[in-house]
Amino acid sequence: MLIAFMGGVYKEAVTKGRQALxxxxxxxxxxxxxxxxFHLWPQEPDPKYIYYIGQxxxxxxxxxLEKTIKMPFTRI
Structure with a gap:
């Protein structure tokens, strides 16, 4: 009888703990x-174009370098 009572208390505690979590x-x-x-400052819009200026x-x-690498593999 005591074991059955303790088992019910354990299941109830587990249920209440899960609900609280x-x-x-x-x-x-x-x-x-x-x-x-909630934004602290206005977000900048995404740019319409992305510009890349390479050297x-x-x-x-x-x-x-690409020419020198491909040169040995050309057909004869």
Whole structure:
């Protein structure tokens, strides 16, 4: 009889603990979602175009290297 009573108490404690944990997690998620839309400064819009200005010397070096690497594999 005592064992059956203790078993029921354990299951009840587990259930209450799980409910408390889920409630705590739900509150954390709600707080995060509430703060997600709060911005301290206005966000900059994404640019329409992305500009890249490369250095031509880097391209020239790469192009020369590419030619020397591909040269041995050309057909005779």
């Amino acid at each position: 889920l409630r705590y997690r739900a509150n954390q998620i709600a707080d995060y979602e509430a703060l997600c839309h 031509s010397i880097n391209f020239e070096n790469w192009h020369k």
